[in-house]
Amino acid sequence: MKHTLSVLVENRPGVLTRIAGLFARRGFNINSLAVGETEDPEVSRMTIVVDGEDERIIEQVTKQLNKLVDVIKLNDITQDEFVDRELIMIKVCCDSSNRAEIIQIVDIFRARIVDMGRNTVIIEATGDGGKVSAIETSLKPFGIKELVRTGKVALVRGAKNRHNE
Amino acid sequence: MTEVRKVGDSMKAKTLTGAEILIRALKEEGVEVIFGYPGGQVLHIYDALYNEKQIKHVLTRHEQGAAHAADGYARATDKPGVVLATSGPGATNLVTGIATAYMDSVPMVAITGQVACNMIGKDSFQEADITGITQPITKYSYLVKDVRDLARVIHEAFHIASTGRPGPVLVDIPKDVAVSSTEFVYPPEFDLPGYKYIYNGVTAKLTQVVEAIKKAEKPLIYAGGGIKASRAHAELLEFAERINAPVTTTMMGKGAFPDDHPLALGMPGMHGTSYANYSLSECDLLIGLGVRFDDRVTGRIDAFAPNAKVVHIDIDPAEVGKNVQIDIPLVGDVRKILTSLLKQVTAKQHKPWLDTVYQWRREYPLKYCTTTDVIKPQFVIEEIYKATNGEAFVTTETGQHQMWAAQYYKCKYPRQFMSSGGLGTMGYGFPAALGVQMAYPESIVFDIAGDGSIQMNSQELATAVHYQLPVNIAILNNNFLGMVRQWQDLFLDKRYSHTRLEGNPDFVKLAQAYGAEGLRVERPEDVRSAIEQAIKSPKPFVLDFVVEEEENVFPMVPPGGSLNKMLGGSD
Ligand SMILES: Cc1cc2nc3c(=O)[nH]c(=O)nc-3n(C[C@H](O)[C@H](O)[C@H](O)COP(=O)(O)OP(=O)(O)OC[C@H]3O[C@@H](n4cnc5c(N)ncnc54)[C@H](O)[C@@H]3O)c2cc1C
Ligand SMILES: Cc1ncc(C[n+]2csc(CCOP(=O)(O)OP(=O)(O)O)c2C)c(N)n1
Ligand SMILES: [Mg+2]
Numbered sequence: 256m257k258h259t260l261s262v263l264v265e266n267r268p269g270v271l272t273r274i275a276g277l278f279a280r281r282g283f284n285i286n287s288l289a290v291g292e293t294e295d296p297e298v299s300r301m302t303i304v305v306d307g308e309d310e311r312i313i314e315q316v317t318k319q320l321n322k323l324v325d326v327i328k329l330n331d332i333t334q335d336e337f338v339d340r341e342l343i344m345i346k347v348c349c350d351s352s353n354r355a356e357i358i359q360i361v362d363i364f365r366a367r368i369v370d371m372g373r374n375t376v377i378i379e380a381t382g383d384g385g386k387v388s389a390i391e392t393s394l395k396p397f398g399i400k401e402l403v404r405t406g407k408v409a410l411v412r413g414a415k416n417r418h419n420e
Numbered sequence: 421m422t423e424v425r426k427v428g429d430s431m432k433a434k435t436l437t438g439a440e441i442l443i444r445a446l447k448e449e450g451v452e453v454i455f456g457y458p459g460g461q462v463l464h465i466y467d468a469l470y471n472e473k474q475i476k477h478v479l480t481r482h483e484q485g486a487a488h489a490a491d492g493y494a495r496a497t498d499k500p501g502v503v504l505a506t507s508g509p510g511a512t513n514l515v516t517g518i519a520t521a522y523m524d525s526v527p528m529v530a531i532t533g534q535v536a537c538n539m540i541g542k543d544s545f546q547e548a549d550i551t552g553i554t555q556p557i558t559k560y561s562y563l564v565k566d567v568r569d570l571a572r573v574i575h576e577a578f579h580i581a582s583t584g585r586p587g588p589v590l591v592d593i594p595k596d597v598a599v600s601s602t603e604f605v606y607p608p609e610f611d612l613p614g615y616k617y618i619y620n621g622v623t624a625k626l627t628q629v630v631e632a633i634k635k636a637e638k639p640l641i642y643a644g645g646g647i648k649a650s651r652a653h654a655e656l657l658e659f660a661e662r663i664n665a666p667v668t669t670t671m672m673g674k675g676a677f678p679d680d681h682p683l684a685l686g687m688p689g690m691h692g693t694s695y696a697n698y699s700l701s702e703c704d705l706l707i708g709l710g711v712r713f714d715d716r717v718t719g720r721i722d723a724f725a726p727n728a729k730v731v732h733i734d735i736d737p738a739e740v741g742k743n744v745q746i747d748i749p750l751v752g753d754v755r756k757i758l759t760s761l762l763k764q765v766t767a768k769q770h771k772p773w774l775d776t777v778y779q780w781r782r783e784y785p786l787k788y789c790t791t792t793d794v795i796k797p798q799f800v801i802e803e804i805y806k807a808t809n810g811e812a813f814v815t816t817e818t819g820q821h822q823m824w825a826a827q828y829y830k831c832k833y834p835r836q837f838m839s840s841g842g843l844g845t846m847g848y849g850f851p852a853a854l855g856v857q858m859a860y861p862e863s864i865v866f867d868i869a870g871d872g873s874i875q876m877n878s879q880e881l882a883t884a885v886h887y888q889l890p891v892n893i894a895i896l897n898n899n900f901l902g903m904v905r906q907w908q909d910l911f912l913d914k915r916y917s918h919t920r921l922e923g924n925p926d927f928v929k930l931a932q933a934y935g936a937e938g939l940r941v942e943r944p945e946d947v948r949s950a951i952e953q954a955i956k957s958p959k960p961f962v963l964d965f966v967v968e969e970e971e972n973v974f975p976m977v978p979p980g981g982s983l984n985k986m987l988g989g990s991d
Contacts (some may be wrong), residue, residue: 265614269563273555280556311741324560324580327614410990 258313259339259409262320263328266292270325272395276322281346283307283316287341287406298327302339302408332411334379343380343387344369348398349376351386357397364390375400383407426710435451437596439468445574446784446925447474449607451502451859453493454478455486459506459515460546461533464598466574466818478858478887481879484508485851487517488877491526492852494813495838497859498651500527500581507533508546511592512553516845518588519557521841524672525645527586529577530558536596537565552593558585560615562959567600578875584617586649617735620857621752621760628748629707629731630764636705636729638773639665642688643718645841646710651756653677653834656709659758659767663768666777667698670711672841675831680810686786689717690977691823694784696976697983699777700725705984710754713743714842723982733757784989786827788971795944797821797967801828804866804894807951812864813856815839817849817873820902823973825868847876850893854880857889864892864955871897871924881934892954895927898971898989906972910987931962938962 264270271290272375278285292374293300302376307313313331349371357376361368366380380390384407391402438443438938442465446454450941455478458466469477478786480486481503483834490501505514511532521528535544551561560580562573572591577589633639650747660667660683667677667686677684685696700706706728711717713732719726724744732739732746734756740749750757789796801824804812814829816822816839831837838856840848867874874895884891903921931938939958941950947965954961974988 269551269555272552276555315738315742321616322736322738324612326617 256307256333258305258307258319258331258333259337259407260301260303260305260311260320261330261332261409262303262326262409263293264299265325265327265350266297266299267325270299273323273325274303274320277319278316281315281319283312287404289406289408291408302406304407330411336412337409338412339383339407340381340406341384341387342381342405343391343397344377344403345380345391345394346375346401347378347394348374348400350374353397357394360390360393364393365391424966432627434604435601435605437464438593439464440571441473441567441570441596441602441604442574442593444470444604445474445571445606446502446634449574449578450499451475454502455480455489455493455855456504457483457486457506457785458505459510459533461507461535461595462504462510462598465531465533465593466502476858477504477812478854480851480854480883482877483513484517484847485832485854485877485880485883487514487528487530488520488845488848488851488856489529489858489880490853491521491848492518492838493859494521494526494528494855496813496835496854496856498835500529500578501855502529502531504531505533506546507550508533508548511550512548515553515557516843516847518554518590520840520843520845520848520952521588521891522557522559524840525586525649527581527589527775528583528588529552529581530588530590532590532592534563534592534594537594538596540594542845547837551590554590556951557588558590561592563592564597567595567597567602568597570597571604571606572611574612575607576606576612578809579610580615581909587689595865599616605880613840618737618751619756621733621750621757623760626757626760626764627750627751629761632705632731632748632908633765633768637770638703639663639705639707639770640703640728641665641667641707641709642670642700642711643667643673643676643709643990644670644711646754647676647823648734648834650710650753650755651834652710652758654661655755655758655762655924657681658762659730659765662765664770664774664794665707666699666774668692668699670714670717670841671826671839673711674826674837679830680832680834687782687826688986689714689719689983690979691782691827691973691975692717693786693827694975694986695777695780696990697986697989698780701982702776703728706730708734709758710734712739718744718983719977720980720982723984747902761898792944795941795947795965795967796845797898797965797971798824798828799944800894800896801825801868803947804868804951805829807948808864808866808954810837810864813838813853813855813860814866814868815849815853816868817870817876818844818846818903819870819873820898820906820971820973821868821873829868830833846873848871850874850877851880853883853889853891854889857891858887859891867893868904869893870902871895871899871921871927872901874927875924878930881931881960881962883934885935888958890958890960892961892963894951894967896967897924897927897964898967898969899924900969902971903973909972910976927962927964931960936960936962939962940966942966
């Protein structure tokens with residue numbers, strides 16, 4: 256089962272290396288990692304998705320992360336109600352013969368065309384991991400030239416915030 | 421007028437250079453000794469040390485030696501050890517010493533010079549990314565880019581190194597930071613929102629432990645380095661005697677419980693005693709106190725303490741349940757928790773269990789065959805033990821001699837025995853002994869060494885002679901990398917690939933070349949008098965004991981085997 260960790264860290268040089276290094280050194284797998292500043296410029300939030308069939312591995316991951324001096328707060332929000340989003344950009348082969356069909360798919364997924372070249376379009380979509388994967392699958396038959404995904408960002412729903420969570 | 425100026429001066433903090441701030445901060449932290457080696461990027465720091473009276477600087481002959489010496493000093497005194505080195509090669513030479521301290525949770529502050537801030541990242545002369553290199557082997561590390569942060573960083577470094585689970589912290593100081601100036605205020609304020617540790621355990625769990633002890637018929641205490649870190653040896657003694665449980669101490673916990681106590685079972689694990697390992701296999705309650713269930717101790721995990729309910733008390737939550745499933749986990753300082761437990765636990769007797777354990781101890785003691793024509797390595801340790809009344813500080817290198825030291829030198833005090841357990845560093849023992857002797861100039865200090873290991877830091881003989889540190893080095897000279905040879909003997913059909921140490925020097929002459937003393941001992945009957953001569957000598961002394969070449973360390977649990985199946989355990 257995939258676990259989603261929401262981690263508040265010091266916004267300092269080297270912090271990402273410390274986190275990534277810890278995963279590498281202890282043989283934990285990162286599924287995705289997204290990081291950015293929070294409302295407090297001294298603090299960043301990382302959303303880390305970890306593959307962990309074994310609950311004991313997840314327990315070790317969270318405990319070892321918590322020990323890092325730069326980790327201010329860590330929550331495993333997997334069981335919480337949270338909103339999560341990923342952004343995907345897909346460059347698809349496109350000509351006059353299939354353009355209409357592609358635009359239809361874009362509409363269905365409430366995605367957007369953000370660039371149109373002679374033989375390609377770039378499509379941008381946001382959503383949870385499921386939606387993002389679905390649009391990728393739907394566009395595959397047209398020929399995907401390039402693709403980039405951000406990795407997931409997540410926030411717990413409701414009144415909780417980082418001062419009282 | 422003059423009056424007014426004075427008031428103004430004293431209200432305003434004094435302006436100092438980074439180098440001066442560092443030295444002042446070290447003094448504020450109570451540092452008395454630092455071990456180090458100069459170079460270009462620490463020139464100004466060394467300048468601030470010139471004519472320094474309060475802090476003694478020990479110049480080693482290699483930065484690795486300085487790091488191990490600081491480590492030995494820390495283990496002996498329970499104060500953070502401090503080591504200072506220059507950038508680049510100076511800093512990288514510290515790596516093994518820092519890793520050794522990290523694996524054994526030793527408080528240490530390592531200070532390195534760095535190229536000036538505007539030169540960082542340009543492959544400048546003697547630039548090495550030491551914070552990056554040491555990231556996995558430090559508790560935390562700093563690259564100080566602004567002199568105004570320096571005092572706070574030093575204060576935080578000492579705090580982090582010595583609280584919670586102790587460990588090494590590295591502070592990298594660029595040259596320009598050492599020369600620029602700012603006001604000096606001490607102690608500065610911490611800024612460590614992410615640094616957390618729990619000292620007091622959860623009380624609900626405490627009740628569970630009390631209940632488990634009440635029910636247990638075959639309890640066993642498994643105590644380790646955490647007892648020393650939390651200074652809980654007195655509480656451990658009272659606790660063990662109260663509930664009448666036998667105690668096995670890991671190699672890192674050696675001395676945390678007196679080895680000559682009736683309840684003491686010595687070391688568990690790969691080269692532990694048979695009776696400790698049988699007790700682990702048979703106990704119905706295992707109480708782990710400041711231990712990390714290391715693979716050298718557990719052997720095959722699914723056969724480890726198979727019948728026991730397992731209690732684990734440790735300050736590091738990540739250690740609890742890391743290797744072994746724990747029934748009652750308690751996170752906190754073991755001394756605090758033992759103190760609370762002692763308020764609730766009532767006296768217990770376990771006569772049948774203790775009878776069984778003592779029976780094992782009588783039937784399967786540690787033993788070796790004595791001969792009259794060749795010196796047995798175990799015999800040397802026993803003689804050192806007798807000659808020093810068990811009162812000496814003992815450090816070790818890594819190998820067979822280390823295991824024999826752990827088995828045969830009985831310790832009474834928690835800070836008496838220092839050995840690289842987690843990393844198993846050859847070359848640790850001698851410089852560590854220098855650190856110990858610096859802290860306790862009047863005490864007897866022995867480094868139990870192998871002929872291989874001693875050559876990894878023998879250059880520190882110069883340091884020993886220069887600072888008049890009368891450390892005794894007892895080399896158990898088997899002409900082999902004995903521990904590796906033992907594995908080749910037992911598991912690889914005696915194919916002794918590259919383990920015979922051809923070309924060993926004459927260790928006596930080596931000692932003499934440095935101005936130390938030395939003696940080669942070849943006959944069992946000369947062992948004792950040689951040891952006594954070394955102890956009496958005011959100089960560093962190398963004892964070169966020519967011992968049985970192919971002696972093996974027993975008992976031995978083969979790697980990955982279960983604890984109750986030992987080679988040389990019961991026959
Ligand atoms: C060749 C070789 C062979 C070896 N064979 C053996 C062997 O047969 N048997 C053996 O025992 N060892 C052996 N060792 C040593 C072994 O590798 C480990 O270093 C050792 O077993 C670990 O000891 P420990 O569990 O006490 O943990 P340590 O490494 O001492 O760790 C201390 C533990 O205490 C905790 N702690 C720290 N402070 C506190 C506090 N205030 N309160 C509570 N908890 C705290 C820490 O979090 C940690 O979990 C061998 C080493 C070598 C090199
Ligand atoms: C720095 C280092 N290199 C290699 C090893 C692997 N190793 C472990 S024990 C050992 C042999 C040690 O030989 P010696 O010091 O003579 O001790 P003995 O086992 O013979 O008593 C070796 C090579 C190590 N522990 N440390
Ligand atoms: Mg040897």
